[in-house]
Amino acid sequence: MTFKMSNRVYIAVLVYVIWVLVYLAWDYSREKDRIYQQIDSALVTNALAAPLLLPDNFHHQGMAPGDIKPANDLANTLQLSQYIRNTDVIYIYTLLKQGNKxxxxxxxxxxxxxxxxxxxxxxxxxxxxxxxxxEKAFLDSTSLFLEIKDKWGHFRSVFIPQLSPDGTAFITAADIEIGHIESMLKQRLIQQVMFASVFLLFLLPVMFSFSAAQRRWAKELEESVSERTQQLHASEKQLSSIIEHSPVGIFHYDQNSVLTMMNQRFIEIIGSTEEVLVGFNMLENLEDTQLLNALRDSLQGKVGQFEGPYTSVTGHKSIYLIAEFVPMRDSLGNINGGVAVFNDATEQQSTTSTLRKLSMAVEQSPNVVVITDVNGQIEYVNHRFTDITGYDPEEVLGKTPRMLNSGETAKEIYTDLWETLLSGQEWRGVFHNKKKNGELYWAEEIISPITNSQGDITHFIAQQEDITEVRRISDEINFQTTHDLLTGLLNRRQFEKELELTVQHARKHHSHHALCFIDIDQFKIINDTCGHIAGDELLRQVSHLIRDKIRSRDILARPGSDEFLMLFENASLAQAERAVQSIMQHLKRFRFQWEDRSFPVEISVGLTAVDHNTETAVEAMKEVDTACYTAKDTGRNKVHIHNDNDEQQLIHKGYIQWASEIRTALDENRFRLYAQPIVPLQQDKKHGYEILIRLLSPSGNIVPPGAFLPAAERYNLAAQIDHWVIQNTLQWISINIDKLEHVDSLAINLSGQSLGDDTLLGYIIRSIEQGLVPARMIKFEITETAAIANLKDAKIFIKSLKKLGCRFALDDFGSGLSSFAYLKNLPVDLLKIDGMFVRDIITDPIDEAMVRSINEIGHIMKMETIAEFVENDLIMARLKHLGVDYAQGYAISRPEPIDSILNDSLETESASERELQ
Structure with missing residues (x-):
């Protein structure tokens, strides 16, 4: 019986020990998960704070090294460093991917x-x-937790993909050292071992109570007591060691509140020494009222608690303190002192404060923030939600966001939303929602699932931005990109898309359609005599008249200038010709009135069939274009139908052949650069040069620009030629820069098509910013007519390059009667007086008066003037007398290959040497 009883006792003890160890392991695993969850939360919080601390729009399209000054970069580093100073996070940073790096x-x-x-x-x-x-964070656009090793150390890190306001993708990240995490886990393990040791010590009285063998044999009991005493001493030492190395401060005080014993951590927290603290009477010396009340509670048998800012009396150290005073009693139940635990929570309080700030940031966010449970019931909305929707929080809490459903959003969007969210992925999309007052609005939303430590989805958070105004502007921009802003008709690009679809339909279904090209005859007369405002009004009136005379399903477009395109769907050439003749008859009776003047309006029209024989939309456009120009050449105010054997159309096909030759020359690099001097008339200044272009034929002949540039303008190849000229000129300058000290500037001509070419503008800016070519040497010439026709693009182009130091000349100035009206809107540096005034300046007093007027107005506006087509010395002398600044023409030099500039340099050096001799 005794033996069985002993076995039961030992089995019970063993079960108790196993239970304690199992509980220890389970609690350590649970605490490890909690610590990692706390660490991951801190990582996300600090990573998300990084973009908030950086300047507005810091990440943007076109970011490149050198965008910001080192001082600004250093300021960003200090700002981020200050933010994480009191956190466990060691680094926060942002990353950008360009190419594969x-x-x-x-x-x-x-x-x-x-x-x-x-x-x-x-x-x-x-x-x-x-x-x-x-890379996965960039590819999947999802947050990513990793343990990484690099030259800075071994970290647990989070990488969160972000989008800047202009759509630039970047990553915000944060690191915590693995060593710090292991230290936290080690501290927790030490605590658990200490408590487990205390629990195991409770076994001793159990064993003494239930061990019959020990009670029966006194000697054995004495030996056992002796053995247990030694174990207790060992356990006491172990417990003392655990207390000494505890991560919290622990101390003992007697019934008079005098400190008798403390661990090292308490000394560190207080900031004093053991010699000062032992014997310290807390009731007599503590100054903090709340802390004193907690101490008095413990001396009265209650557990006293304190939390808040505290400055130690002995160490004068300020911390955020969490303290607990536990009373201790003797064997009679009387209070004989107590044990207190002090924990320095300064860092945790700082983190809590940061979280409050982030919470405030969410509350005051300019975007709507909604948090729902896993069933979609709303648990939280911020103030912006009320501002946008009109619903107060109490009206929506507990309900689902379906109350915002307007019925305008497709059901497929909601299906995709739930499939994406329940798979654990972030969903992005646009809703057409309804406010409380019934008003509809567009909302762009980002909805993300929130998971617990087991990976289960517990909530959803939605960020919503009211994009109604953005959507309206987008629709306007979309309309502007597909329509002509002056007339409201389709533009060329959109019309060509419609034509391409029609050609494909005709080839597939053998349907018949007709394509029409209309050009207003003598439109330039109205522009020159009444100005471009009158020309614009004429185009609007003619577009209305044409639109009123065609069917609703027919497509009308204005591709540019004074031209119109029409596509007669499901119509024969005869039907289309009758419709066009009706338009022409109506125009004969129409008179355009402007102020006190009246003008007749006539048109030339080209027609071609679009059927199963039409190869492409491009081919149809060539045919109708050629037919229209044939109509103009044969007397204007006529309709000409395309015919492959028409002699006049064969002549215009020459343009097409030149267009093909230009494309081939570009591919084979058969253009050549020439230069013509521009000399100063009033002061001893350096010469400038105008860069000109020639084409080298396959047979080796030099072709002048008058032969191929009209075709380039006609078939939109001028911008490609401009790009070739600019690229090769800048390359030539960079190679010969050391030999160009005698050159003031090189002038490069730009066509009207180039003024709206953002790619070309970007290339020029990059070339100059990279320091290959000094901006002061670059001058661009644009014709007056091209600048006026592309006024908005011209102003942007000019201002962008003038900021870098480039200069601009307005070429052929004076050719339009509205020149002076537009001049004040163009920030140019020089005026090139049209050669038609310069040629006859000696014999024609009107031409002389025009040159004098242009020169005087240019000087008043702080511009220099250049006279072109200076063909003899008499003209040059007269121009000098009138005060014109520069001259250019055959009287000075004919255009020569660009390398002749280097020969001029040698001649200049030789002349200088002769003067020295």
Whole structure:
């Protein structure tokens, strides 16, 4: 019986020990998960804070090294470093991907790095040893937790993809050292071992109570007591060691509140020494009322608690303190002192404060923020939600966002939304929602699932932005990109898309259609005599008249200038010709009135069939274009139907052949650069040169520009030629820059088509910013007519390059009677007086008066003037007398290959040497 009883006792003890160890393991695993969840939450919080600390629109399209000054980059580093100073996070930073490489665009620095004075500039610093798995954050646009090793250390990191306001993708990230995490886990393990040891010590009285063998044999009991005493001493030492190395401060005080014992952590928290603290009477010396009340509670048998800011009396150290005073009793139940636990929670409080700030940021966010449970019931909305929808929080809490459904959003969108969210992925999309007052609005939403530590979805958070105005502007922009702003008709690009669809339909279904090209005859007369405002009004009136005379299903477009295109769907050429003749008859009776003047309006028309024989839309456009110009050449105010054997159309096909030759010459690099001097008339200044172009034929002959440039303008190849000229001129300058000291500037001609070419503008800016060519040497010439026809694009083009130091000349100035009206809107530096005034300046007093007027107005507007077509010395002398600044023409030099500029340099050096001799 005794033996069985002993076995039961030992089995019970063993079960108890196993239970304690199992509980220890389970609690450690649970605490590890909690710590990692806390760490991951801190990582996300700090990573998301990085873009908020950086300047507005910091990440944007076209970011490149050198965009920001080192001082600004350093300021960003210090701002990020200050933010994480009191957190467990060691680094926060942002990354940008360009090509196959990752770059830092900002980064914090550690306290040691700041004190060591290391180089702290991180803008566009390559992340050479980046973990390849980081790419996944860019590819999947999802947050990513990784444990990474690089030259800075071993970290647990989060990488969160972000989009800037203009759509630029970047990553915001944060790191915590693995060593710090392991230290936290180690501290927790020590605590658990200490408590487990205390629990196991409770076994001793159990064993003494239930061990019959020990009670029966005194000697054995004495030996056992002796053995247990030694174990208790060992356990006491172990417990003392655990207390001494505890991560919290622990101390003992007697019934008079005098400190008798403390661990090292308590000494560190207080900021004093053991000699000062032992014997310290807290009731007599503590100054904080709340802390004193907590102490008195413990001396009265209650557990006293304190939390708040505290400054120690002995160490004068300020901390955020969490304290607990536990009373201790003797064997009679009397209070004989107590044990207190002090924890320095300064860092945790700082983190809590940061979280409050982030919470405030969410509350005051300019975007709507909605949080729902897993069933979609709303648990939280911020103030912006009320501002946008009109619903107060109490009206929507507990309900679903379906109350905002207007019925205008497709059901497929909601299906896709739930499939995406329940798969754990973030969903982005646009809703057409309804406000409380019934008003509809467009909302762009980002909805993300929130998961717990087990990966289960517990909530959804939605960020919503009212994009109604953006949508309206987008619709306007879309209309502007597909329509002519002057007449409201389709533009060329959109018309060509419609034509392409019609051609495909005709080839597939053998349907018949007709394409029409209309050109207003003598339109330039109205532009020149009454100005472009009158010309614009004429185009509007003619477009209305044409639209009223065609069927609703017919397509009308204005491709540009004084031209119109029409597509008669499901109509024969005869039907189309009758419709056009009706339009022409109506125009004969129409008179355009402008102020006190009246003008007749006539048109030339080209027609071609679109059927199963039509190869492409491009071919149809060539045919109708040629037919229209044939109508103009045969007397205007006529309709001409395309015919492959028509002699006049064969002549215009020459343009097409030149267009083909131009494309081939561009591919084969058969253009050549020429230069013509521009000499000063009033002062001893350096010469300038105008860069001109020639075409080298396959037979080796030089073709002048008058032969091929009309075809280039006709078939929209002028911009490609301009790009070739600019690229080769800048390359020539960069190669010969050391030999160009005698040159003031090189002038490059730009066509009207180039003024709206953003790609060309970007190429010029990059070439100059990279320092290959000094901007002061570059001058661009644009014709007056091209500048006026593309006034908005011209102003943007000119201002963008003038900021870099380039100059601009307005070519052929004076050719239009509205020149002076537009001049004040063009920020040019020089005026090139049209050669038609310069040629006869000696014999024609009107031409002389025109040159004098243009020169005087140019000088008043702080511009220099250049006279072109200076063909003899008499003209040059007269121009000098009139005060014109520069001259250009055959009297000075004919155009020569561009390398002749270098020969001029040698002649200049030789002349200088002769003067010295």
């Amino acid at each position: 990752l770059y830092f665009t900002s980064s914090s620095a550690t306290e040691s790095e700041l004190q060591a004075g290391e180089e702290l500039y991180s803008y566009f610093d390559p992340y050479d040893d980046a973990d390849p798995k980081i």
